[in-house]
Amino acid sequence: MTAKTHATPRQLRPELEHEYARSPDLGYESPTEVGFVRCLAHGFPTPLARWHYHDEYELHLITATSGKVFVGDWIGPFQPGQLVLTGPRLPHNWVSMDLPQGGVPLRDLVIQFSHEPLVRASDTIPELAEVLPLLERAKHGIEFFGLSDAAEAHWHKVKATRGLRRFTAFCDFMCDLAACTDYRLLSAVQLQSTDDDASLDQIDAVVSRITEHLADEHSAAALAAALGMSESRFSRFFRRATGNTFTDFVNRVRISRACQLLMDSEQQVTHICYEVGFNNVANFNRRFLEIKGMTPSEFRKQSLTRFRGAV
Numbered sequence: 001m002t003a004k005t006h007a008t009p010r011q012l013r014p015e016l017e018h019e020y021a022r023s024p025d026l027g028y029e030s031p032t033e034v035g036f037v038r039c040l041a042h043g044f045p046t047p048l049a050r051w052h053y054h055d056e057y058e059l060h061l062i063t064a065t066s067g068k069v070f071v072g073d074w075i076g077p078f079q080p081g082q083l084v085l086t087g088p089r090l091p092h093n094w095v096s097m098d099l100p101q102g103g104v105p106l107r108d109l110v111i112q113f114s115h116e117p118l119v120r121a122s123d124t125i126p127e128l129a130e131v132l133p134l135l136e137r138a139k140h141g142i143e144f145f146g147l148s149d150a151a152e153a154h155w156h157k158v159k160a161t162r163g164l165r166r167f168t169a170f171c172d173f174m175c176d177l178a179a180c181t182d183y184r185l186l187s188a189v190q191l192q193s194t195d196d197d198a199s200l201d202q203i204d205a206v207v208s209r210i211t212e213h214l215a216d217e218h219s220a221a222a223l224a225a226a227l228g229m230s231e232s233r234f235s236r237f238f239r240r241a242t243g244n245t246f247t248d249f250v251n252r253v254r255i256s257r258a259c260q261l262l263m264d265s266e267q268q269v270t271h272i273c274y275e276v277g278f279n280n281v282a283n284f285n286r287r288f289l290e291i292k293g294m295t296p297s298e299f300r301k302q303s304l305t306r307f308r309g310a311v
Contacts (some may be wrong), residue, residue: 013264014091017054025251036117037170039159044096045103048247051306054112057138059177060084060094061109061151067097070164070306071141073259074186075127075292075299081148084186087138088115109155113170128171134178144180151176177247187256202227203241207253214254214277220246240295255291262300269296 022028027042042048044065051070066079068073071092080092088093098105115135122128134142144151154173161169206227210218223246238246254276261272270281273296278284288296 014053019054034162036113036165037158038165039155040108040112040113041106041159042108043103043105044094044099044107049093049095051087051091051093055088056112056114057088057135058086058092059111059173060086060092061148061155062094062107063109063152064104064107065096065098066237067095068302068305069094069266070303073256073263075294075306076186083147083151084143085134085138085142086133089140090139090141091306092309093306095305100186109152110171111155111158111173115162130173131178134174137183137185139187142177142183142294143186144177145182145184147176147180161210203238207242210250210253211218211257214257215275216277217268218277239304250277251287251293252259255288258288258296259260259292262296263303263306269300272296279280 021030024030026048028099029038029040035184036197040048047079060083062078062080062082064080066077069076069082069084069092071084071086072090085093088197094108096104118128118131118135122132122288133200151173153172154169154176158166158169206223209223220238221231224231227234231236232256235246238244238249240247244252258272258276261275263269265272273281273284276284278287288294288299292299294302
Protein backbone atom coordinates (compact mmCIF):
# COMPACT_ATOMS: atom_id res chain seq x y z
CA MET A 1 0.00 0.00 0.00
CA THR A 2 1.42 3.37 -0.94
CA ALA A 3 1.45 6.09 1.68
CA LYS A 4 -0.72 9.12 1.09
CA THR A 5 1.11 12.35 0.56
CA HIS A 6 -0.29 15.62 1.80
CA ALA A 7 0.18 18.64 -0.41
CA THR A 8 1.51 21.76 1.31
CA PRO A 9 -1.34 24.27 1.53
CA ARG A 10 -0.97 27.16 -0.89
CA GLN A 11 -0.04 30.41 0.83
CA LEU A 12 -2.93 32.86 0.71
CA ARG A 13 -2.23 35.33 3.49
CA PRO A 14 0.49 37.98 3.70
CA GLU A 15 3.30 37.47 6.18
CA LEU A 16 3.40 39.70 9.27
CA GLU A 17 6.84 41.29 9.66
CA HIS A 18 8.04 41.34 13.25
CA GLU A 19 10.63 43.67 14.74
CA TYR A 20 12.92 40.79 15.70
CA ALA A 21 13.28 39.85 12.01
CA ARG A 22 14.70 43.26 11.07
CA SER A 23 18.35 42.34 11.10
CA PRO A 24 21.07 44.86 10.17
CA ASP A 25 22.45 42.05 7.99
CA LEU A 26 19.43 42.61 5.72
CA GLY A 27 19.99 46.36 5.53
CA TYR A 28 17.93 47.59 8.49
CA GLU A 29 19.29 50.33 10.72
CA SER A 30 19.69 49.25 14.33
CA PRO A 31 16.92 50.60 16.59
CA THR A 32 19.64 51.59 19.07
CA GLU A 33 21.15 53.95 16.47
CA VAL A 34 18.01 55.62 15.15
CA GLY A 35 14.63 56.59 16.52
CA PHE A 36 11.23 57.25 14.98
CA VAL A 37 12.42 57.36 11.34
CA ARG A 38 14.28 54.36 9.90
CA CYS A 39 15.94 54.03 6.50
CA LEU A 40 16.42 50.82 4.54
CA ALA A 41 18.07 50.10 1.19
CA HIS A 42 18.12 46.71 -0.52
CA GLY A 43 18.71 45.00 -3.84
CA PHE A 44 16.87 42.12 -5.47
CA PRO A 45 16.47 39.22 -4.94
CA THR A 46 16.27 39.50 -1.17
CA PRO A 47 14.38 37.86 1.70
CA LEU A 48 12.77 41.27 2.26
CA ALA A 49 10.82 41.02 -1.00
CA ARG A 50 7.73 39.00 -0.19
CA TRP A 51 3.98 39.48 0.23
CA HIS A 52 3.94 40.98 3.73
CA TYR A 53 2.66 43.72 6.02
CA HIS A 54 3.68 45.50 9.22
CA ASP A 55 2.55 48.17 11.66
CA GLU A 56 4.58 51.02 10.15
CA TYR A 57 4.09 53.27 7.15
CA GLU A 58 6.59 52.52 4.43
CA LEU A 59 7.73 54.85 1.66
CA HIS A 60 9.26 53.02 -1.31
CA LEU A 61 11.36 54.56 -4.09
CA ILE A 62 12.24 52.02 -6.81
CA THR A 63 15.68 52.68 -8.32
CA ALA A 64 16.20 49.67 -10.63
CA THR A 65 14.32 46.96 -12.57
CA SER A 66 10.67 46.81 -13.59
CA GLY A 67 7.86 44.36 -12.94
CA LYS A 68 4.62 44.07 -11.01
CA VAL A 69 3.69 45.85 -7.80
CA PHE A 70 1.06 44.48 -5.41
CA VAL A 71 -0.48 46.84 -2.84
CA GLY A 72 -3.61 45.53 -1.13
CA ASP A 73 -5.90 44.56 -3.99
CA TRP A 74 -3.93 46.64 -6.49
CA ILE A 75 -1.88 44.97 -9.24
CA GLY A 76 0.06 47.25 -11.56
CA PRO A 77 3.39 47.79 -13.31
CA PHE A 78 6.42 49.48 -11.79
CA GLN A 79 9.66 50.84 -13.14
CA PRO A 80 12.58 52.89 -11.78
CA GLY A 81 11.36 56.13 -10.24
CA GLN A 82 8.11 54.76 -8.83
CA LEU A 83 7.31 56.30 -5.43
CA VAL A 84 4.67 54.64 -3.24
CA LEU A 85 3.57 55.21 0.37
CA THR A 86 1.89 52.23 2.05
CA GLY A 87 -0.05 52.54 5.29
CA PRO A 88 0.07 50.33 8.40
CA ARG A 89 -0.92 46.70 7.85
CA LEU A 90 -1.42 47.20 4.10
CA PRO A 91 0.11 44.14 2.34
CA HIS A 92 2.60 44.86 -0.44
CA ASN A 93 5.35 43.44 -2.63
CA TRP A 94 7.38 44.44 -5.69
CA VAL A 95 8.29 41.56 -8.03
CA SER A 96 11.02 42.32 -10.59
CA MET A 97 10.45 40.71 -13.98
CA ASP A 98 13.56 41.90 -15.89
CA LEU A 99 16.25 40.87 -13.42
CA PRO A 100 19.77 40.52 -14.84
CA GLN A 101 21.77 37.42 -13.97
CA GLY A 102 23.00 37.78 -10.43
CA GLY A 103 20.34 40.32 -9.51
CA VAL A 104 20.86 44.01 -8.70
CA PRO A 105 22.61 45.43 -5.61
CA LEU A 106 20.14 48.29 -5.12
CA ARG A 107 16.47 48.29 -6.11
CA ASP A 108 14.53 49.94 -3.30
CA LEU A 109 15.11 52.96 -1.05
CA VAL A 110 12.73 52.76 1.92
CA ILE A 111 11.72 54.93 4.86
CA GLN A 112 9.71 53.43 7.73
CA PHE A 113 7.89 55.41 10.40
CA SER A 114 5.15 54.80 12.96
CA HIS A 115 1.66 56.26 13.21
CA GLU A 116 1.14 57.07 16.89
CA PRO A 117 4.10 59.42 17.49
CA LEU A 118 3.04 61.73 14.65
CA VAL A 119 -0.62 61.74 15.65
CA ARG A 120 0.13 62.38 19.32
CA ALA A 121 2.61 65.12 18.48
CA SER A 122 0.11 66.84 16.16
CA ASP A 123 -2.16 67.40 19.17
CA THR A 124 0.35 69.84 20.63
CA ILE A 125 2.30 70.89 17.50
CA PRO A 126 -0.34 72.16 15.03
CA GLU A 127 2.12 72.27 12.13
CA LEU A 128 2.40 68.49 12.17
CA ALA A 129 -1.35 68.19 11.52
CA GLU A 130 -0.60 69.09 7.89
CA VAL A 131 0.58 65.52 7.34
CA LEU A 132 -2.56 63.82 8.74
CA PRO A 133 -4.60 63.85 5.47
CA LEU A 134 -1.60 62.21 3.76
CA LEU A 135 -1.52 59.47 6.39
CA GLU A 136 -5.26 58.90 5.95
CA ARG A 137 -4.82 58.43 2.19
CA ALA A 138 -1.89 56.08 2.79
CA LYS A 139 -4.29 53.49 4.24
CA HIS A 140 -5.08 52.67 0.61
CA GLY A 141 -1.55 53.12 -0.77
CA ILE A 142 -0.49 56.24 -2.70
CA GLU A 143 1.57 56.37 -5.88
CA PHE A 144 3.17 59.80 -6.44
CA PHE A 145 4.17 61.15 -9.84
CA GLY A 146 6.92 63.60 -10.77
CA LEU A 147 8.77 63.33 -7.46
CA SER A 148 11.34 60.60 -8.08
CA ASP A 149 14.43 62.84 -8.30
CA ALA A 150 13.40 64.94 -5.32
CA ALA A 151 12.50 61.78 -3.39
CA GLU A 152 15.94 60.28 -3.93
CA ALA A 153 17.61 63.47 -2.71
CA HIS A 154 15.32 63.53 0.32
CA TRP A 155 16.07 59.88 1.13
CA HIS A 156 19.83 60.41 1.09
CA LYS A 157 19.50 63.49 3.29
CA VAL A 158 17.43 61.55 5.84
CA LYS A 159 19.84 58.62 5.70
CA ALA A 160 22.89 60.84 6.27
CA THR A 161 21.53 62.45 9.44
CA ARG A 162 20.60 61.46 12.97
CA GLY A 163 18.55 62.86 15.80
CA LEU A 164 16.72 66.15 15.33
CA ARG A 165 18.36 66.77 11.96
CA ARG A 166 16.97 63.45 10.69
CA PHE A 167 13.49 64.34 11.92
CA THR A 168 13.79 67.76 10.26
CA ALA A 169 14.84 66.14 6.97
CA PHE A 170 11.96 63.66 7.28
CA CYS A 171 9.45 66.49 7.87
CA ASP A 172 10.79 68.28 4.77
CA PHE A 173 10.18 65.09 2.77
CA MET A 174 6.65 64.74 4.20
CA CYS A 175 5.91 68.38 3.27
CA ASP A 176 6.60 67.61 -0.40
CA LEU A 177 4.43 64.49 -0.28
CA ALA A 178 1.56 66.26 1.51
CA ALA A 179 1.65 69.10 -1.04
CA CYS A 180 1.78 66.78 -4.07
CA THR A 181 -1.45 66.80 -6.07
CA ASP A 182 -0.26 64.44 -8.83
CA TYR A 183 -0.95 61.08 -7.24
CA ARG A 184 -3.36 58.16 -7.35
CA LEU A 185 -4.79 55.97 -4.63
CA LEU A 186 -4.17 52.28 -5.17
CA SER A 187 -7.53 51.24 -3.70
CA ALA A 188 -10.87 50.96 -5.44
CA VAL A 189 -12.84 52.93 -2.84
CA GLN A 190 -12.00 56.06 -0.88
CA LEU A 191 -14.12 58.66 0.90
CA GLN A 192 -13.31 62.30 0.26
CA SER A 193 -12.64 64.71 3.11
CA THR A 194 -15.44 66.94 4.32
CA ASP A 195 -15.71 69.70 6.91
CA ASP A 196 -19.28 68.74 7.76
CA ASP A 197 -19.23 66.21 10.61
CA ALA A 198 -22.97 65.51 10.32
CA SER A 199 -22.65 64.79 6.60
CA LEU A 200 -19.66 62.55 7.24
CA ASP A 201 -21.63 60.59 9.82
CA GLN A 202 -24.46 60.13 7.29
CA ILE A 203 -22.06 58.93 4.60
CA ASP A 204 -20.33 56.59 7.06
CA ALA A 205 -23.72 55.08 7.92
CA VAL A 206 -24.56 54.58 4.24
CA VAL A 207 -21.14 53.07 3.46
CA SER A 208 -21.35 50.75 6.48
CA ARG A 209 -24.78 49.58 5.35
CA ILE A 210 -23.41 48.78 1.90
CA THR A 211 -20.19 47.08 3.02
CA GLU A 212 -21.82 45.02 5.77
CA HIS A 213 -24.59 43.73 3.49
CA LEU A 214 -22.92 43.46 0.09
CA ALA A 215 -25.23 40.73 -1.17
CA ASP A 216 -28.35 42.83 -0.55
CA GLU A 217 -29.98 45.09 -3.11
CA HIS A 218 -29.01 48.69 -2.46
CA SER A 219 -31.28 51.38 -3.87
CA ALA A 220 -30.37 55.06 -3.99
CA ALA A 221 -34.07 55.85 -3.63
CA ALA A 222 -34.40 53.80 -0.43
CA LEU A 223 -31.26 55.26 1.13
CA ALA A 224 -32.32 58.77 0.14
CA ALA A 225 -35.66 58.26 1.84
CA ALA A 226 -33.93 56.93 4.97
CA LEU A 227 -31.90 60.14 5.14
CA GLY A 228 -34.92 62.33 4.43
CA MET A 229 -33.56 63.48 1.06
CA SER A 230 -34.85 63.51 -2.46
CA GLU A 231 -33.07 61.02 -4.72
CA SER A 232 -31.46 63.79 -6.76
CA ARG A 233 -30.16 65.55 -3.64
CA PHE A 234 -28.85 62.24 -2.28
CA SER A 235 -27.05 61.55 -5.57
CA ARG A 236 -25.28 64.94 -5.46
CA PHE A 237 -24.48 64.51 -1.77
CA PHE A 238 -23.10 61.00 -2.28
CA ARG A 239 -20.95 61.91 -5.26
CA ARG A 240 -19.47 64.92 -3.47
CA ALA A 241 -18.51 62.74 -0.50
CA THR A 242 -17.18 59.67 -2.34
CA GLY A 243 -16.14 60.94 -5.76
CA ASN A 244 -18.38 58.30 -7.37
CA THR A 245 -21.98 57.90 -8.37
CA PHE A 246 -23.95 55.67 -6.03
CA THR A 247 -24.03 52.77 -8.51
CA ASP A 248 -20.32 53.05 -9.28
CA PHE A 249 -19.47 53.15 -5.59
CA VAL A 250 -21.48 50.01 -4.83
CA ASN A 251 -19.83 48.22 -7.75
CA ARG A 252 -16.37 49.30 -6.59
CA VAL A 253 -16.98 48.12 -3.02
CA ARG A 254 -18.22 44.78 -4.34
CA ILE A 255 -15.25 44.38 -6.69
CA SER A 256 -12.84 45.32 -3.90
CA ARG A 257 -14.33 42.58 -1.71
CA ALA A 258 -14.17 40.17 -4.65
CA CYS A 259 -10.46 40.95 -5.03
CA GLN A 260 -9.91 40.11 -1.38
CA LEU A 261 -11.70 36.77 -1.79
CA LEU A 262 -9.83 35.98 -5.00
CA MET A 263 -6.51 36.62 -3.26
CA ASP A 264 -7.24 35.14 0.17
CA SER A 265 -9.45 32.14 -0.60
CA GLU A 266 -9.86 29.35 -3.12
CA GLN A 267 -13.59 29.91 -3.65
CA GLN A 268 -14.80 29.54 -7.21
CA VAL A 269 -15.28 32.76 -9.17
CA THR A 270 -18.99 31.99 -9.57
CA HIS A 271 -19.45 31.65 -5.83
CA ILE A 272 -17.59 34.93 -5.20
CA CYS A 273 -19.76 36.67 -7.79
CA TYR A 274 -22.94 35.97 -5.84
CA GLU A 275 -21.35 36.44 -2.42
CA VAL A 276 -20.41 40.05 -3.20
CA GLY A 277 -23.85 40.91 -4.58
CA PHE A 278 -23.79 40.46 -8.35
CA ASN A 279 -26.78 38.56 -9.73
CA ASN A 280 -25.04 37.08 -12.78
CA VAL A 281 -21.50 36.15 -13.72
CA ALA A 282 -21.47 38.05 -17.01
CA ASN A 283 -22.21 41.35 -15.26
CA PHE A 284 -19.65 40.55 -12.56
CA ASN A 285 -16.95 39.84 -15.17
CA ARG A 286 -17.81 43.01 -17.09
CA ARG A 287 -17.68 45.27 -14.01
CA PHE A 288 -14.50 43.60 -12.77
CA LEU A 289 -12.81 44.20 -16.13
CA GLU A 290 -13.90 47.85 -16.14
CA ILE A 291 -12.52 48.54 -12.66
CA LYS A 292 -9.44 46.30 -12.47
CA GLY A 293 -8.48 46.09 -16.15
CA MET A 294 -8.54 42.29 -16.17
CA THR A 295 -10.98 39.43 -15.58
CA PRO A 296 -11.43 37.85 -12.13
CA SER A 297 -9.62 34.71 -13.28
CA GLU A 298 -6.67 36.71 -14.62
CA PHE A 299 -6.58 38.76 -11.41
CA ARG A 300 -6.34 35.57 -9.35
CA LYS A 301 -3.66 34.19 -11.65
CA GLN A 302 -1.57 37.36 -11.47
CA SER A 303 -2.09 37.72 -7.73
CA LEU A 304 -0.34 34.39 -7.15
CA THR A 305 2.96 36.03 -8.19
CA ARG A 306 2.79 38.41 -5.21
CA PHE A 307 4.56 35.71 -3.17
CA ARG A 308 7.58 35.73 -5.44
CA GLY A 309 10.82 37.56 -4.75
CA ALA A 310 12.13 36.08 -1.52
CA VAL A 311 15.29 34.02 -1.62
